[in-house]
Amino acid sequence: MSLSNLNRRTFLKTTAATAIVTTLPLGAAMAEPKRGGHFRMGVAHGQTTDTLDPGTAENNFMNALNHSIHGRLTEIAQDGSLKPELAESWEATPDASEYRLKIRQGVTFHNGKPVTVEDVIVSINHHRGEGSTSAAGPIVKPIVDVQADGDDIVVFKLSGGNADFPVILADFHLAICPSKDGKINWSEGIGCGSYMLKDFNPGVSATFERNPNHWRDDVGWFDTVEMISLVDQNARTTALVSGDVDAVDRVDLKTAGLLARKPGIAIQSVAGTQHYTFAMSTNQDPFTDNHVRQALKYAVDRQELVDKILFGYGTVGNDHPIGPGQRYFNTELKQKTYDPDKAKWHLKQAGVDSISVALSGADAAFVGAVDAITLYQNSAKPCGIDIVPTREPNDGYWSDVWMKKPFSAVYWAGRPVEDQMFTTTYSCGASWNDSFWCNERFDELLVAARAELDEDTRRQMYWEMQDIVSNDGGVIVPMFANYVFALSDKVGHGEFGSNWDLDGERWMERWWFN
Numbered sequence: 319m320s321l322s323n324l325n326r327r328t329f330l331k332t333t334a335a336t337a338i339v340t341t342l343p344l345g346a347a348m349a350e351p352k353r354g355g356h357f358r359m360g361v362a363h364g365q366t367t368d369t370l371d372p373g374t375a376e377n378n379f380m381n382a383l384n385h386s387i388h389g390r391l392t393e394i395a396q397d398g399s400l401k402p403e404l405a406e407s408w409e410a411t412p413d414a415s416e417y418r419l420k421i422r423q424g425v426t427f428h429n430g431k432p433v434t435v436e437d438v439i440v441s442i443n444h445h446r447g448e449g450s451t452s453a454a455g456p457i458v459k460p461i462v463d464v465q466a467d468g469d470d471i472v473v474f475k476l477s478g479g480n481a482d483f484p485v486i487l488a489d490f491h492l493a494i495c496p497s498k499d500g501k502i503n504w505s506e507g508i509g510c511g512s513y514m515l516k517d518f519n520p521g522v523s524a525t526f527e528r529n530p531n532h533w534r535d536d537v538g539w540f541d542t543v544e545m546i547s548l549v550d551q552n553a554r555t556t557a558l559v560s561g562d563v564d565a566v567d568r569v570d571l572k573t574a575g576l577l578a579r580k581p582g583i584a585i586q587s588v589a590g591t592q593h594y595t596f597a598m599s600t601n602q603d604p605f606t607d608n609h610v611r612q613a614l615k616y617a618v619d620r621q622e623l624v625d626k627i628l629f630g631y632g633t634v635g636n637d638h639p640i641g642p643g644q645r646y647f648n649t650e651l652k653q654k655t656y657d658p659d660k661a662k663w664h665l666k667q668a669g670v671d672s673i674s675v676a677l678s679g680a681d682a683a684f685v686g687a688v689d690a691i692t693l694y695q696n697s698a699k700p701c702g703i704d705i706v707p708t709r710e711p712n713d714g715y716w717s718d719v720w721m722k723k724p725f726s727a728v729y730w731a732g733r734p735v736e737d738q739m740f741t742t743t744y745s746c747g748a749s750w751n752d753s754f755w756c757n758e759r760f761d762e763l764l765v766a767a768r769a770e771l772d773e774d775t776r777r778q779m780y781w782e783m784q785d786i787v788s789n790d791g792g793v794i795v796p797m798f799a800n801y802v803f804a805l806s807d808k809v810g811h812g813e814f815g816s817n818w819d820l821d822g823e824r825w826m827e828r829w830w831f832n
Contacts, residue, residue, distance in 0.1 A: 349810050349832055351536075351539050351830040352539065352830055352831070353528075353539050353540075353541070353830070354539075354540070354541055354831065355540055355541060355830075355831040356540065356541060356542045356543070356544070357540040357542070357543045357544070357564055357565075357809075357826075357829070358544045358545075358546065358562070358563040358564050358565075359382075359543070359544070359545045359546065359563060359564065359565050359566070359567075359820075359825065359826075360553075360554045360557045360562075360563040360565070360566040360567075361378060361379050361382070361545060361546070361547060361554075361566070361567050361568075362548065362549055362551070362554060362566075362568040362681070362682075362685065363377040363379035363380075363547065363549065363567075363682075364377065364379035364380075364521050364522070364547030364549065365377065365520065365521045365547075365713050365714060365715070365716060365717065366520050366521035366522075366713060366714070367520065367714065367716075367717045368520040368521060369520070370383075370505060370506075370507050370515075371504050371505075372388065372444075372452075372490075372491050372492070372493040372495070372504060373444060373445050373450070373451065373452025373453060373454060373455075373491055374452070374453070375453070375490065375491060376716050377716060378567070378731070378819055378820070378823060379524075379545065379547055381490050381731075381818060381823045382545060382820065382824075382825065382826060383515070383518075383524055384490045384491070384493050385490055385511070385822075385823050385824050385827070386511055386515075386543070386827060387428075387507060387508075387509040387511040387513055387514065387515045387526070388493030388494060388495065388509035389403055389404045389433070389493070389494050389509065389510045389511055390403050390487060390488055390489070390490070390493060390494060391403060391405040391419060391438070391484075391487040391488070391492070391494065392405060392484050392485065392487045392488040393488055394485070394488050394734055394815065394817045394822060395815070396812060396813045396815040396821065396822065396828070397813065397815075398734070398815070398816065400484055400485055400488070402422075403422075403488075404425060404433065404438070404510070405419040405420065405421060405422070405472075405484075405487070406420050406421070406422040407419075407420045408420065408484055410483075413479045413769075413771070414479035414480055414481050414483065414769070414771060415475070415476045415477075415479045415480070415769070416473065416474065416475050416476065417473070417474045417476075417483055418467070418471055418472075418473050418474075419438075419472045419473075419474070420470055421433070421434075421435055421438055421470050421471070421472060422533065423470060424533060425533045426510065426531055426533075427496050427508050427509065427510045428508045428509060428510070428514045428529060429496070429508050430531075431496055433494060433510050434469075434497075435468075435469065435470065435471070435472050436466065436497050437496055437497045437502075438472050438494055439464050439465070439466060439472060440495075440497040440500065440501060440502055441492070441493065441494045441495050441497070441502050442458060442464055442492065443464065444502045444504075445458045445491065445492065446458050446459070446461060451749060452491060452749070453742070453749055453750050454489055454492055454742075455748075455749055456741045456742055456745055456749070456750075457489060457738055457741050457742060458486075459741075460476045460477045460478065460768065461474055461475070461476060461477075462475050462477050463475040478765065478768060478769035479768070479769035479770075479771060480737070480768045481768075482735040482737050482738065482768070485734055485735050486735070486737075486738055488734075489733075490818075490823065494510065495508070495509060496508055510532075510533075511529065511827075512528065512529050512532045512534065512537045512538035512826070512827040513526040513527065513528060513529055513538060513543060513826055513827070514527050514528075514529050521547055521713060522547055523544060523545060523547060524544075524545045525542065525543070525544050525545075526542065526543040526544075526545070526826065527541070527542050527543075528540065528541055528542070537827035537828065538826075539827075539829065539830035539831075540826070540829075540830065540831070543826050545826075548563075548566070549681060549712040549713070550681070550712070551570050551681060551685055554566045554567075554568070555569075555570055555573070558577075558583065558804055558806075559577075559580060559583070564805070564806045564808065564809055565803065565804065565805045565806065565809060565820075565825070565829075566803060566804050567801075567803045567819055567820050568684075568802070568803070568819075569585060569802045569803060570685060571627070571628060571629040571631055571686070571802060572629065572686075574629065574631075574802060577804060582806055582808075583804055583805070583806065583807065584804065584805050584806075584807055585802065585803075585804050586801075586802070586803050586804070586805065586814065587631055587800045587801070587802045588800060588801045588802075588814045588816050589632075589643070589798075589800045589801075589816065590643075590731075590732065590800070590801055590818075591639075591641040591730075591731065591733065591734070591739075591798075591817070592730065592731050592798065592799050592800070592801055592819065593639055593641070593729075593730050593797065593799065594627075594635075594683075594684045594687075594690070594727070594728070594729050594730075594797050594799055595635075595727070595728045595729070595730060595794060595795050595796075596614075596618075596677060596691075596725065596726070596727055596728070596794040596796070597721075597725070597726055597728050597752040597753050597792065597793050598611060598614070598724065598725050598753055598792040598794070599721075599724040599725070599753060599754050599792070600754050600755045600792035601754040602724045604668070604673055604675065605725070605792060607668045609665070609667040609668035610664070610665070610668050610670075610673065611790075611791075611792055612660075612661075613660075613661040613662070613664035613665045613673075613701065613703065614675075614698075614794060615637055615654055615794050616654065616655075616656065616657045616658070616660040616661040616701070617656070617658070617661045617697060617698040617701040617703050618656065618694050618697060618698070618794060618796050619656040619693070619697040620634040620635065620654070620655070620656065620796045620797060621634055621655075621656075622656075622693055623690055623693060623694075623796050623797050624797050626689075626693060627686040627689060627690045627797070628797060628799050628800070631799060631800040631802050632798050632799040632800050633797070633798050634653070634796065634797055634798075635795035635796050635798050636651060636653050636654055636784075636788055636795065637654060637787065637788040637789075637791065637794055637795045638651075638783075638784040638787040638788045638791070638795060639730060639732060639740075639743065639744075639787075639793075640736055640739065640780070640784055641732060641798055642798075644735075644736060645735075645736070645777075646736050646776070646777050646780035646781065647784075648780070648781040648784040648785065650781070651781070651784055651785055654788070656697060658700045658701045661698075661702070662701055662702055665701075665702055665703075671702055672702040672703065672704065673702070673703055673704070674703075674704035674706060675703070675704070675705060675706065675724075675725055676706040676707075676708050676723075676724075676725060677691050677694070677695075677705050677706065677708060677725045677726070678710050678719050678723045678725065678726040678727065679691045679707065679708070679709065679710065679726065679727035680709065680710040680711065680712050680715045680719070681712055682710075682712040682713075682715035682716065683720075683726070683727035683728055683729055684727065684728075684729040684799070687727040688707060690727065690796075691705065691707040691727065692707055695707055708723075710723075710726075720752060721750075721752050728752060731817075731818050731819060732817075733817075736767075737764070737767065737768050740760075740764055740783060740787075744764075744787060744791065744793075745760075745761060745764055746761050752793070753791060753792030753793045754792070755790075755791055755792040755793075757786055757790055757791075759786060760786045760787065760790075763779050763782060763783050763786075764783065766779060767779035767780055801814075801816070801818075801820070803819065803820055805829075807832075808831055809829055809830070809832070810829065810830045810831065810832045811825075811828065811829045811830075812828065815828075
C-alpha cells in the first residue's frame, strides 16, 4: 500500500520571517555529498534523566540519538512521503486491518548480529501490553497480534483498519533493537543505524562513529559526530559563533537577523507541525471546568505571541495540534482570538468573577516560554485572570514539571498524520496526554476515523475531532512555530524534512561537509 500522498511540506513563513533567512552560496547546499570530518551539533535538549530505552525518549536530543543509531521499519522522507527502511515492502488487506511487511535481508546490528524477524517482533512488543510505560504505547495499542511468517515476513493484525499504519511505524520510539531472552537489549545502545554510539553522558553529550557496515551507502557522511546538550540559549549561540559547534537548533529569534549577518553562518526556517502549548491538568481544579478552560483560551493574545515570541516565524494556533499543511486540517473551524468579554462570560458561567493560576515554564519547554507567559499574564489581567509566571529549572523540566505541575508550557514537534498526534497526546489514558483529558465522543471518533477508508467521511471525522479538542480540550495551542536553526556554511545538505526539527532529526545521516 503506497502512502506517497502524505506530503507534509508547507511553507507558511510570513514576510518578516522570510526576509532574514539566508542560504548557502549558489549550488553549495545541493553539492554532491562527500565523506569525512568530525561534526559537532549543539542542541537545546537533553537531561540527566535520559535513558537509551527508546520507549522513554521525550526530547529531541534522544530523538536524534535514536534516529542515528537505530533503524525503523519505515522512514518519513525529506519531501514528506513514506519510504521503506528495514521493511523493504508491505501490503495490506482491503480493509487495512492486516499488514504483511517484508523485512530487508543482509542488515546487521553494530555487533555483527543479523537483523531478524524476531528482533522486529520483540522491538514492537516492547511498547505493547498493559504494563508498558512507552510513549509509543498508544500508537501500537491497535496491534492485536504480531507474528513471523517465515524468515522475512512479519504479519501485523490490527483491531481495525488503519490506513496510516505504515507511517506510524516510522515513529522514532519504534527502533528495531537486538533481542535478548525475548526482550530488547536497549541498555548497550546497539542498533543497526548509520552511526554507532561510542559514549553517552545523559544531559551532557553523546559521541558517534560512522557504521562502516551500514546497509545504505547514501547516508552517514561524517566520520564522527559529537552532540552536545546546550539548553542555555546564549551558550548555544556563542558556541556557533565561536566555531565550537557546526550547527545549533532553536535559534534565538530575537537575534536571528543579527546572527544571519555573521560571515559563515546560514539561518534556516522550515515550516512544519511544531507547536507550542500551555497544558492544563483537567483532573485538577480549576481546570476541571471547561468554562474555565475556555476563559483561559480567550485570554491569550495569539498574534502577539507570534509577533513577539516567534518574531513572525510561525502562525497562530487554534487550540488543537493539527497544522494548516496537514491533510485533514479543519479550514472551517472558527479561529479563536483574544476576547476579554468572552473570557469573562465563561468565568461567570463557571460561577466566579476571577481566578488566579500559576503557569510553569522554562527554555527547556521552548525558547521564550517565560516571556510568553509574561505576555499571557498581561493579556489575561483585563479578563479577570491572574496568571502567575513560575520559572522552572531547565534540567529535569520534562521529568519534574511537565505532567507534574497543573499548568505548564510545552513544545510538540507534531506528528505526520492526524491519528498519530491525537492518539499519542489526546486519547484518554495515553501516557503523554499532558492535560489528562478524556472525551467519550473524541475517543469514539478516533477509533472510527482510523478504520475509515472513505476520504470524505474520514475528513469530517477529523474535523469534528479538532472542534472537540479546541472547544473542550485542556490544552491551549496559541502558536505553530517554524523550525529555525543555524548551520556553518561548511555544512552541505539537501531539502530539509519538516516532520521534526533539524531535517526530521536525521541531520546526522543526511548532512555532510562541503
